[in-house]
Amino acid sequence: NAGVTQTPKFRVLKTGQSMTLLCAQDMNHEYMYWYRQDPGMGLRLIHYSVGEGTTAKGEVPDGYNVSRLKKQNFLLGLESAAPSQTSVYFCASSPSTEAFFGQGTRLTVV
């Protein structure tokens, strides 16, 4: 049972480039989340989804877009990367309250 899988695990982008982070879960969870984690700031919610075809903004959504076309996948897009988006990105899924996390994506924007 793979749980929550994130790809890629590491990436270096140049300012202005775009990329998509993929999150896949095999637990049939309704809820999925994207968080970013920066030193001293804990995890902050970027966007989330309460079901297939739905998305909503979190605490820090600017500069990101998401899509949930299939229940098992939640994509996070950066249209024009900025150095301030250098961070560790975690995807999580949840059946209701408890969340299960992927291993994270370390993104550096230079």
Add this chain to the structure above:
Amino acid sequence: RKEVEQDPGPFNVPEGATVAFNCTYSNSASQSFFWYRQDCRKEPKLLMSVYSSGNEDGRFTAQLNRASQYISLLIRDSKLSDSATYLCVVPSDTGRRALTFGSGTRLQVQP
């Protein structure tokens, strides 16, 4: 008041010690609370859920004080392997169907 507040530590304790962390939260309507453990450069993993006054699992005890709006995590007989960051987590009080994470308390257990 922040949604979730934790003492960042670090807490440096010897093996075998008992250590406790506190966490305060702002959402008085919260019904469920969680402690997650995060090792360096790894993803957070669920340690304990707290739905009523408290929960106990081996050396770990979580207690909830609704009147004062805080939860605590007690670790008895600390092991070197307990060294990690402990995250206090509560449901968001902004109307979002999501969890709000504290910044974490770092624990370092020393031999």
